Amino acid sequence: MAFWWVNHKQTVRQETEGGYIWSPKQNANGAKNVTYDNLARCQVGDVVFSYAYAKIGRIGLVESAAETAPKPPEFGNTGEYWGDNGWLVRVAWQPLQQPLVPREHFELIQPLLPERYSPISTTSGRGNQGVYLAGLDEALGHLLIKLIEQHADAAIKVHLLVLAEERDSSHALFDDVQALQEVVSTTERDALTKARLGQGLFRHRVAEQEPICRVTGLARQEFLIASHIKPWRDSTHAERLDGANGL
Structure with missing residues (x-):
């Protein structure tokens, strides 16, 4: 970055x-x-x-x-x-x-x-x-x-938190996505990759669990970056796609 x-x-x-x-x-x-x-x-x-x-x-x-x-x-x-x-x-x-x-x-x-x-x-x-x-x-x-x-106001603090997370986790993110290439099922691999990136099915399930941002109160879905509560590397495949495991 x-x-x-x-x-x-x-x-x-x-x-x-x-x-x-x-x-x-x-x-x-x-x-x-x-x-x-x-x-x-x-x-x-x-x-x-x-x-x-x-x-x-x-x-x-x-x-x-x-x-x-x-x-x-x-x-x-x-x-x-x-x-x-x-x-x-x-x-x-x-x-x-x-x-x-x-x-x-x-x-x-x-x-x-x-x-x-x-x-x-x-x-x-x-x-x-x-x-x-x-x-x-x-x-x-x-x-x-x-x-x-x-x-800064609350929205900016969230923005800065995202920056810090991206900076600190960029190398881990790359390693995790690379490791997912070993998953045999193409459909499962695609879903897990999107989950690691905070998109797709996992993002949708988090939005169902968390309709608004807990910090700012905003309900703007375009700002949602879904993150895992239980660390990605410690989660099972099911937990990685579980909306209850996200914020």
């Missing part, structure tokens, strides 16, 4: 409402732009911080790898000088109830900023207009999450 910071004051409304980030593939003069190329480096599960008007107002999770796409029509006259051929990355955005103002924590953030292609000035803390999508190291990414978490 990687951390990214997007500067998109000009298109923040269109991109956050549309659930994506977009950039041309090169500068108007045809020159290479590393911060545009970064979109092609995004992977599913990466974290993106949305920065506009001197504030981080949203945190997002990358939902799909970059795809070639024309400039979104909703941009209108914004970025008329941008090329039409670009990169589009789908992002699930979650708005922050209390936006984070990086300049208010600059003494903590400044030492961790990248030397090149920093999203904000390393001296003033103001946004760098020439940088669209900046890569952050883990130390800065985790610091920003900590600062956000201090004043």
